[in-house]
Amino acid sequence: MTANGGWWGRRYGTTPADDAPGAPEAAELPSNDVIELLYRHRSVRRFVAGEVDDAALTAIIGAAQSASTSSNLQAWSVIEVRDPDRLAALSHLAGEQEFIRRGSVFLVFVADWARAGELARRAGEPDDATSYLESTLVAFVDAALAGQNAVVAAESLGLGAVYVGSVRNNPEQIADLLELPAGAFPVFGVVLGHPDPDDPAGVKPRLPQSVVRHRERYRLPDDDDIAAYEAAVTAYYRTQGDDRGWLASAIARVRDAASLHGRHTMRDSLTRRGLPSR
Numbered sequence: 459m460t461a462n463g464g465w466w467g468r469r470y471g472t473t474p475a476d477d478a479p480g481a482p483e484a485a486e487l488p489s490n491d492v493i494e495l496l497y498r499h500r501s502v503r504r505f506v507a508g509e510v511d512d513a514a515l516t517a518i519i520g521a522a523q524s525a526s527t528s529s530n531l532q533a534w535s536v537i538e539v540r541d542p543d544r545l546a547a548l549s550h551l552a553g554e555q556e557f558i559r560r561g562s563v564f565l566v567f568v569a570d571w572a573r574a575g576e577l578a579r580r581a582g583e584p585d586d587a588t589s590y591l592e593s594t595l596v597a598f599v600d601a602a603l604a605g606q607n608a609v610v611a612a613e614s615l616g617l618g619a620v621y622v623g624s625v626r627n628n629p630e631q632i633a634d635l636l637e638l639p640a641g642a643f644p645v646f647g648v649v650l651g652h653p654d655p656d657d658p659a660g661v662k663p664r665l666p667q668s669v670v671r672h673r674e675r676y677r678l679p680d681d682d683d684i685a686a687y688e689a690a691v692t693a694y695y696r697t698q699g700d701d702r703g704w705l706a707s708a709i710a711r712v713r714d715a716a717s718l719h720g721r722h723t724m725r726d727s728l729t730r731r732g733l734p735s736r
């Protein structure tokens with residue numbers, strides 16, 4: 459199947475040649491089930507009843523653990539939450555995002571130097587290196603790679619998923635609720651569940667490849683590249699009954715500390731949770 463013929467158009471709202479003259483037709487691009495699954499991704503925030511059972515979750519976590527991990531340190535953990543009261547508490551702490559209660563399971567991915575630090579202490583060794591920013595970055599990257607593998611695996615099983623970055627709105631309270639030890643920090647959550655077939659949410663267009671893909675040297679985008687994307691995203695949002703665009707929200711997001719909705723104090727939170735990131 460020349461899946462890219464169809465999926466490219468939905469992912470970008472354009473053809474490859476619109477973006478880069480002379481580019482191959484979408485239907486000429488190599489494709490397979492994995493690539494098609496990735497192109498088909500959409501965040502799912504509406505779920506119907508149905509468990510993500512332990513067998514499915516065990517397979518999904520195995521996929522997460524199959525991701526590459528810096529120096530094989532595996533500096534991440536995941537907390538699985540199913541209890542309705544705890545889901546309600548997490549939903550409240552993570553920006554009142556209601557869909558956290560509606561999924562079958564909420565996975566909180568954690569940057570985790572607590573485990574290696576404890577093993578060092580048991581061996582009578584220091585764990586000073588965990589206090590550096592580099593170590594924080596390593597654990598956050600590890601958690602992100604694991605989370606994305608989990609999402610792709612879940613989607614391959616026909617499940618729906620959405621990330622929840624707003625666990626970092628109140629990271630310290632969430633760390634307490636999950637009983638995270640010092641050195642372990644919530645990075646993001648992932649809601650998993652059975653997608654509502656009536657959910658209109660579709661494949662959201664991405665920036666043209668010419669904007670994110672640089673040949674040999676970095677090049678900032680032309681206004682025309684961004685205008686083309688704005689048109690594609692606006693057309694997508696219109697199908698959702700929404701008159702949003704992309705540029706205004708990107709500009710609002712970089713404006714000032716207030717744009718971070720309380721997360722501008724992240725270094726203080728990291729420090730209090732044992733990851734001073736110096």
Ligand SMILES: Cc1cc2nc3c(=O)[nH]c(=O)nc-3n(C[C@H](O)[C@H](O)[C@H](O)COP(=O)(O)O)c2cc1C
Nearest residue numbers: 499500501555620621622623624625646660661662
């Ligand atoms: C790290 C991360 C955190 C996110 N946090 C949230 C969130 O708190 N709430 C939400 O509704 N969506 C969240 N999302 C989903 C993004 O809004 C979504 O991926 C993006 O708009 C692109 O849409 P798509 O996933 O449907 O392609 C998050 C995504 C990522 C990668």
